[in-house]
Amino acid sequence: MDNLGPAAESLPSDRNLSEVVVPLLKGVLYMEDNPAQWNALLDLQFRVRDYVAVLGLELMLDEAEGYAFLRSFPEDEDPDSSKRPRLVARRQLSFPVSLLLALLRKKLAEFDARGGDTRLILSRDEVVELIRVFLPEGTNETRLIDQVGTHLNKVADLGFVRRLRGQADTFEVRRILKAFVDAQWLAEFDQRLADYRDHLTQTGEHIDG
Numbered sequence: 001m002d003n004l005g006p007a008a009e010s011l012p013s014d015r016n017l018s019e020v021v022v023p024l025l026k027g028v029l030y031m032e033d034n035p036a037q038w039n040a041l042l043d044l045q046f047r048v049r050d051y052v053a054v055l056g057l058e059l060m061l062d063e064a065e066g067y068a069f070l071r072s073f074p075e076d077e078d079p080d081s082s083k084r085p086r087l088v089a090r091r092q093l094s095f096p097v098s099l100l101l102a103l104l105r106k107k108l109a110e111f112d113a114r115g116g117d118t119r120l121i122l123s124r125d126e127v128v129e130l131i132r133v134f135l136p137e138g139t140n141e142t143r144l145i146d147q148v149g150t151h152l153n154k155v156a157d158l159g160f161v162r163r164l165r166g167q168a169d170t171f172e173v174r175r176i177l178k179a180f181v182d183a184q185w186l187a188e189f190d191q192r193l194a195d196y197r198d199h200l201t202q203t204g205e206h207i208d209g
Helices: 005-009 014-026 035-053 095-114 124-132 141-157 183-187 189-203
Strands: 057-062 067-072 120-123 161-164 167-173
Touching: 014 035, 014 067, 035 057, 035 067, 095 120, 095 124, 095 141, 095 167, 120 124, 124 141, 124 167, 141 161
Parallel strands: none
Antiparallel strands: 057 067, 120 167, 161 167
């Protein structure tokens, strides 16, 4: 057999590519969760970008924050998008979940501004306090805690928070939230919160809506 040399031997195989692409198709890839897979993604990222582009997807990779995920190309950038099946589903979030994500994003920005630790850890009680200001006086405490727990479960399913091992009521806010609630959105945060308050006042909607 001919000796192809070290350069050819170091080329990544299709199997290596699939071992990175398949997890990305399933969800977010975090550096801290699987360092070996993360390093493989960094090595293969240009091939991954080319591969998923054929599927109408783009790789969103943040080396500094340590996460990567796939998203569909904006329709105005992909004229053939209507002809393709959607591989990354769009999720319609309920009002309470949207509100919770907005509050967590603001908390993360404040946390980053202080510097120090890189992990924002919150208890369920602290999350309850974030939401309490939007609720009328006399809101049933037990019901509120149950509702916040339900919405936190949804946010965890979406990958924006995760429970700490062995601590069911303590959560880490995952930094991928920054990719979905960007700096421009955050700059308009006060107006958005005012809109949320108006929404609650006008519709009478509860946090469990």
